[in-house]
Amino acid sequence: MIMKSSTAVAKMTLDGEEVGFTPGETVYEVAERHRREIPTLCYDPRLEPFGGCRLCVVELEGARAPVASCTTKAEPGMVIRTRTDAIDAHRRTLLELVASENRENDVDPLRGYASQELATLLDRYDARTGRFAGSHSGRTRDDDDNPFILRDYDLCISCYRCVRVCAEQQGDYAISIKNRGFATEITTEFSGLLRGSACVFCGQCVQTCPTGALADRKALANAEVPGKIEKTRTICPYCGVGCSVDVMTKGERVVGVQPAMDGPANEGALCVKGQFAFDFVHHHERLVKPWVRGEDGRLREASWDEALDRAAQGFLKAVAEHGRYSVYGIASGRAPHEAAYTMQKFIRMGFGTNQIDNCSRA
Amino acid sequence: MTVPTDKELSEHWRNEPAPLLPLLHAFHDRDGYLSDEAIDHVSQALKIPIAELYGTVTFYHHLSRREPGSHAPQGVAAPRVCMGPICSLRGGPAILEALKSEGATAMPCAGRCDEPVPVLRGAEVFVGMTPESSQARSSPMPPPNPDGVEECVFAAIREPGRAGIDGYRKTCGYEGLERAVAVSPDDVTEIISESQLAGRGGAGFPTGRKWKAVAEASGEPKTVVCNADEGEPGCFKDRAILDYDPHGLIEGMAIAAYASGATRGFIYLRYEYPETMNILERAIGEAEAAGYLGESILGKDFDFRIYLRRGAGAYICGEEGSLLNSLEGKHPFPRNRPPYPVTHGYENLPTVVNNVETLASVPHILRRGAEWYRGLGQNGHAGTKLISLSGDIRRPGNYEVPIGLPLQTLLHDWAGGPSDGRSIRAVTMAGLSGGFLAGDDLDVTLDEPSIRSVGSMLGAGGIMVFDDSRDMIAVAHAAMEFFAEESCGKCFPCRIGTQRLTERLAGGGQGQGPTDLTEWIDEVTDIGQTMKATSACGLGMAAPLITESLMRCFPRLVAEHVKS
Ligand SMILES: Cc1cc2nc3c(=O)[nH]c(=O)nc-3n(C[C@H](O)[C@H](O)[C@H](O)COP(=O)(O)O)c2cc1C
Ligand code: SF4
Ligand code: SF4
Ligand code: SF4
Ligand code: FES
Numbered sequence: 001m002i003m004k005s006s007t008a009v010a011k012m013t014l015d016g017e018e019v020g021f022t023p024g025e026t027v028y029e030v031a032e033r034h035r036r037e038i039p040t041l042c043y044d045p046r047l048e049p050f051g052g053c054r055l056c057v058v059e060l061e062g063a064r065a066p067v068a069s070c071t072t073k074a075e076p077g078m079v080i081r082t083r084t085d086a087i088d089a090h091r092r093t094l095l096e097l098v099a100s101e102n103r104e105n106d107v108d109p110l111r112g113y114a115s116q117e118l119a120t121l122l123d124r125y126d127a128r129t130g131r132f133a134g135s136h137s138g139r140t141r142d143d144d145d146n147p148f149i150l151r152d153y154d155l156c157i158s159c160y161r162c163v164r165v166c167a168e169q170q171g172d173y174a175i176s177i178k179n180r181g182f183a184t185e186i187t188t189e190f191s192g193l194l195r196g197s198a199c200v201f202c203g204q205c206v207q208t209c210p211t212g213a214l215a216d217r218k219a220l221a222n223a224e225v226p227g228k229i230e231k232t233r234t235i236c237p238y239c240g241v242g243c244s245v246d247v248m249t250k251g252e253r254v255v256g257v258q259p260a261m262d263g264p265a266n267e268g269a270l271c272v273k274g275q276f277a278f279d280f281v282h283h284h285e286r287l288v289k290p291w292v293r294g295e296d297g298r299l300r301e302a303s304w305d306e307a308l309d310r311a312a313q314g315f316l317k318a319v320a321e322h323g324r325y326s327v328y329g330i331a332s333g334r335a336p337h338e339a340a341y342t343m344q345k346f347i348r349m350g351f352g353t354n355q356i357d358n359c360s361r362a
Numbered sequence: 363m364t365v366p367t368d369k370e371l372s373e374h375w376r377n378e379p380a381p382l383l384p385l386l387h388a389f390h391d392r393d394g395y396l397s398d399e400a401i402d403h404v405s406q407a408l409k410i411p412i413a414e415l416y417g418t419v420t421f422y423h424h425l426s427r428r429e430p431g432s433h434a435p436q437g438v439a440a441p442r443v444c445m446g447p448i449c450s451l452r453g454g455p456a457i458l459e460a461l462k463s464e465g466a467t468a469m470p471c472a473g474r475c476d477e478p479v480p481v482l483r484g485a486e487v488f489v490g491m492t493p494e495s496s497q498a499r500s501s502p503m504p505p506p507n508p509d510g511v512e513e514c515v516f517a518a519i520r521e522p523g524r525a526g527i528d529g530y531r532k533t534c535g536y537e538g539l540e541r542a543v544a545v546s547p548d549d550v551t552e553i554i555s556e557s558q559l560a561g562r563g564g565a566g567f568p569t570g571r572k573w574k575a576v577a578e579a580s581g582e583p584k585t586v587v588c589n590a591d592e593g594e595p596g597c598f599k600d601r602a603i604l605d606y607d608p609h610g611l612i613e614g615m616a617i618a619a620y621a622s623g624a625t626r627g628f629i630y631l632r633y634e635y636p637e638t639m640n641i642l643e644r645a646i647g648e649a650e651a652a653g654y655l656g657e658s659i660l661g662k663d664f665d666f667r668i669y670l671r672r673g674a675g676a677y678i679c680g681e682e683g684s685l686l687n688s689l690e691g692k693h694p695f696p697r698n699r700p701p702y703p704v705t706h707g708y709e710n711l712p713t714v715v716n717n718v719e720t721l722a723s724v725p726h727i728l729r730r731g732a733e734w735y736r737g738l739g740q741n742g743h744a745g746t747k748l749i750s751l752s753g754d755i756r757r758p759g760n761y762e763v764p765i766g767l768p769l770q771t772l773l774h775d776w777a778g779g780p781s782d783g784r785s786i787r788a789v790t791m792a793g794l795s796g797g798f799l800a801g802d803d804l805d806v807t808l809d810e811p812s813i814r815s816v817g818s819m820l821g822a823g824g825i826m827v828f829d830d831s832r833d834m835i836a837v838a839h840a841a842m843e844f845f846a847e848e849s850c851g852k853c854f855p856c857r858i859g860t861q862r863l864t865e866r867l868a869g870g871g872q873g874q875g876p877t878d879l880t881e882w883i884d885e886v887t888d889i890g891q892t893m894k895a896t897s898a899c900g901l902g903m904a905a906p907l908i909t910e911s912l913m914r915c916f917p918r919l920v921a922e923h924v925k926s
Pocket of ligand 3: 155156157158159160161162163186205208209210211212213214
């Protein structure tokens with residue numbers, strides 16, 4: 001950032017202050033770099049600027065009407081005002097209009113990473129006035145019973161971030177824009193279910209949705225779990241890509257996973273496993289005690305000592321009869337990193353073989 | 363006749379420029395609708411992701427997704443009946459009702475306001491104000507003006523045979539192109555700049571400057587796109603040129619191509635002019651055969667080809683960015699500007715986008731000179747403008763007026779005024795995009811500065827007349843409903859604003875919004891101002907002129923409406 005501005009040669013005026021910029025930057029990017037808080041709803045810094053919500057409009061001296069700062073490239077000599085009474089009034093009207101098309105505007109933050117954006121702006125611009133009442137847009141797809149993504153389009157504000165992230169980031173083109181105007185909907189091919197579409201359930205559309213219209217069903221199942229959501233930054237254990245994630249917990253309970261938008265390997269992307277497959281942690285069928293097979297061939301609960309002895313005997317027997325290369329270790333992708341480390345140490349040091357792998361080699 | 367297979371259709375189109383719309387039309391014409399299998403096939407043939415293509419198909423209202431019923435002959439889509447501002451007052455609803463059994467649907471203004479009510483059936487347009495009188499007929503010829511005022515675009519249009527190449531050449535046709543290629547491209551642009559010709563599609567951008575920008579921009583091939591989408595309700599002037607002077611347009615495009623360095627051209631024709639499609643196809647063929655299109659035109663190092671493409675029922679596709687996306691087979695949202703088409707147009711290459719009327723003026727200017735054209739205007743204005751006049755007026759039709767002519771002269775002296783015992787309550791401007799003028803505002807002259815001074819615009823030049831028998835709230839409601847239906851849905855102020863304004867204008871207990879007049883006015887004003895200031899394209903900026911002018915011209919009607 002500092003590098004960027006110090007090498008900049010071009011200058012423009014931002015709210016009366018002369019600032020430098022790098023050619024190619026948008027007015028929004030320049031303003032954000034200078035700590036202006038310009039509201040947005042259709043903006044996601046990872047995507048091509050779209051210019052749909054119009055909340056980011058600013059005054060450009062000499063222009064007939066305000067311009068969208070997200071799509072306007074900075075140019076030398078531009079005189080920009082990011083906040084005036086008129087601009088604020090337009091932003092408030094736009095927010096009142098958006099609020100008027102939804103069933104509700106306050107949603108559980110477990111729905112998704114960006115799900116609080118609209119509610120936050122409504123508060124910031126004092127836009128919960130109930131003006132502009134009228135029909136609602138969007139239609140929730142109750143029929144789509146896939147286990148991962150709730151398609152609660154009653155809350156959709158047609159920002160198309162989901163469609164654009166699916167195309168531009170995921171490269172999947174599973175969803176698109178149906179109809180036009182107020183009748184616009186987000187759709188799959190032939191209005192079908194996500195399951196029958198090209199969707200790979202990466203969840204990126206969920207995490208960029210600014211209203212929670214697309215929601216993480218797995219996380220939302222924990223909405224009633226008491227306690228505050230805490231986020232812990234870690235790396236997804238499932239494969240070697242190393243996507244950064246924030247694991248959400250309430251007390252001792254893991255309630256969801258969100259991608260880290262600033263994760264160097266993934267920039268907000270995850271795959272279906274990293275995104276949604278966290279519920280094994282508290283799964284009721286999960287093994288929590290050791291079991292051994294008895295003489296009768298049936299499994300019975302055992303003590304750790306008995307179980308470990310039995311396993312050690314098995315390994316030693318195999319090595320004695322067939323040599324050390326008869327052992328091959330595969331660590332579980334669901335185990336924590338510390339366990340994975342210990343596992344490879346155990347195989348290498350314990351058996352003297354390099355035959356160690358992980359189930360989630362990607 | 364053998365029915366072409368899916369594969370034959372896609373093989374025919376897939377390597378042509380701008381193939382998506384013609385390929386979709388080919389399937390639609392064959393089957394009468396677009397089946398899932400057809401969309402699947404097109405998706406694979408043109409490598410467009412299936413979800414995206416499906417969404418784009420639903421954008422175009424002429425592309426039916428429903429199999430026509432058993433009543434319909436094989437492969438003929440259900441009829442569409444015009445319910446535009448004029449036709450809905452001239453028998454449109456009764457015709458629509460009568461054709462319901464054939465699966466008829468309503469369409470917005472289909473550009474036949476001078477001869478209501480058009481019904482689109484396959485490749486034919488039927489007109490008539492009752493279901494019984496409805497018959498297929500060619501469009502009306504523009505009436506001559508009674509004062510014998512000199513014309514430009516229409517100067518030779520009434521000559522018999524002008525639409526064919528022989529008739530065209532007999533009336534000085536292609537002389538403009540011959541003069542153009544005898545001088546340098548820059549000289550041609552200079553002549554157009556000197557003539558002060560400006561865009562006649564609505565925005566009024568100086569044409570010479572546009573051509574120069576394309577000529578100077580880097581990137582090839584360059585393109586000339588003729589915007590023949592003419593979707594504005596109450597506008598049907600481009601139709602007259604296309605039907606009766608198609609070579610005038612082709613010659614204008616060829617001159618534009620020569621001046622700007624373009625080698626390929628498109629005509630983007632609105633769907634609702636099917637006969638016009640045939641007329642243009644024939645004229646392009648004639649021009650190619652005569653060497654006015656193709657390679658080494660008139661023996662010069664100048665190649666230019668024209669491809670005809672048809673829209674599919676979306677007003678917004680007249681907006682140039684949306685039109686270019688539509689041609690490219692993308693979802694037809696308007697583009698963010700800048701960059702403009704002159705540098706980033708068709709396939710992101712330099713492109714001239716001009717209206718039919720603009721381009722059809724060009725051959726006359728080349729032939730008779732910039733000074734002649736400038737002199738056609740009145741009161742210091744340059745040139746002429748076509749006006750489509752319709753509604754409650756004795757002689758509706760297309761008139762070519764000197765820019766600066768008083769509106770009252772056109773309404774009363776040229777077009778005969780309202781019928782006996784009636785008076786004019788209001789007129790619309792720019793089709794619907796300029797809102798209403800009434801009372802003293804009717805004393806404007808027909809030029810942008812004058813009309814803008816009363817908060818409206820001349821735009822594309824559609825004027826619809828409403829006499830004192832008309833319910834202006836109902837007219838305004840239908841107008842706003844049009845904008846709401848045609849809003850592309852890209853930007854918030856227009857997508858939600860047109861809907862909310864429509865709801866606030868609805869009568870008969872259907873309305874929503876405040877019942878207190880002050881609150882109603884506050885809401886409608888705030889929505890309108892934010893739409894004008896922040897909308898992403900001209901549709902959303904223009905739509906609130908309807909409510910703004912309604913409140914200004916008819917405050918009493920508005921108060922009564924809100925009360926009830
Ligand atoms: C909503 C909307 C609809 C438009 N429809 C048309 C149209 O049907 N025909 C047209 O020539 N221009 C139309 N325009 C204007 C075009 O964007 C563009 O300015 C024009 O084609 C340029 O040609 P000109 O300079 O010759 O006028 C429309 C603009 C908007 C915003
Ligand atoms: S989950 Fe991923 S693949 Fe599926 S629609 Fe969302 S972004 Fe596209
Ligand atoms: S579902 Fe969410 S991200 Fe997608 S368009 Fe609607 S509000 Fe925007
Ligand atoms: S103003 Fe209306 S038509 Fe234009 S981009 Fe916005 S939504 Fe689309
Ligand atoms: S952030 Fe610029 S228009 Fe939405």
